[in-house]
Amino acid sequence: MSAGESTSSLTDTSRGRGWVRGAAVTSDGWPVPFAVVTVIDAAGAQIGGTSVGGDGTFLVEDLPEGPATVITSAVGHTPAARPLAGSGDIGRVVLTRSGALSLPAPGRWDIDPVHSRIAASAFHLGITKVHGRLRSFTGAIEMGADLAGTRVHAAIDPASVDTDDDTRDAHLRAGDFLDVVAFPRIDFTSTVITGHTPDHWTMSGDLVLKGVRNTVDLDVVYHGAGPDLWGGERAGFYATTQLSRDDFDIRWNQSVIAGIFAVGRTLRIEIDIEAVRAA
Structure with missing residues (x-):
């Protein structure tokens, strides 16, 4: 299975609680080490979160069972949301630059x-x-x-x-x-x-x-x-x-x-x- 392929349908009963793993990267694959990950439930309440590591990877553990949404955000980038049906690795989450990025001068x-x-x-x-x-x-x-x-x-x-x-x-x-x-x-x-x-x-x-x-x-x-x-x-x-x-x-x-x-x-x-x- 490729690094960018979602495996969010996987479950891991050995942990007893839910978890999600992934990596925050730029459009050309570089890590975004200052990104923040927030996990919310179906009602919109936060149920977990973390800051990514220096290599852009993250792991959120002890999540309650049930559907959730993983939101990855970073200053100067557009947030990305991924649905989560159960514990698993959601792969690479690409964060694109926000609209503040200007073209080079004519x-x-x-x-x-x-x-x-x-x-x-x-x-x-x-x-x-x-x-x-x-x-x-x-x-x-x-x-x-x-x-x-x-x-x-x-x-x-x-x-x-x-x-x-x-x-x-x-x-x-x-x-x-x-x-x-x-x-x-x-x-x-x-x-x-x-x-x-x-x-x-x-x-x-x-x-x-x-x-x-x-x-x-x-x-x-x-x-x-x-x-x-x-x-x-x-x-x-x-x-x-x-x-x-x-x-x-x-x-x-x-x-x-x-x-x-x-x-x-x-x-x-x-x-x-x-x-x-x-x-």
Whole structure:
């Protein structure tokens, strides 16, 4: 059973009393260590509560039997309520930023490559993951008055791929994979950015990889914007997406066992971006 899957229907008669366990996390999975958990019964009366630990986890014990609601709240975040039918683990409770979170100021924001990261992972032999990074990239965010008027562009050097293995990296740069001599740049240009909550967006755009253009959707978490130590302004973002190698004509594979390939066809992409407002 996955970490985020609710098991609230479980019961534990060995404890003699009810209990509930879970974890308070942000939209991108970080713990919210200052959250508070309150449990109320069907009449709205408080029957239990606690503060979460430093890792975001919590455990409320000695709850009376019967249906209840678990409310998790934190300053600056929208409270989340989960029904509880009996003792159990309700998994990850995602707390989204409240409406006080403001967009970065309109204008150009340049990606700071020193404090940003583009990472990719793929399964190896179907049993474990290989992780790598694209270390050289540039880009900018042209912030509009709202998300509808905002555009993002990034250019990535595929020759900067780094998986901590020189032999593997040389193969990734060759014609079987990225073919960096023939296609020395990867480009992404956003087309539409849709806001779901103040800190959770979907960014759709055109990705050109190995000469093939496809539309991709990035799941974006906006961390906020504010002043830095040097008199400037910075904004932070985290984005994820999944790409199929087949969609970009990267079809090399070595079948080790029937149905199992040396390198998985699906790439998981994780992106951390820190952008600096242009002077």
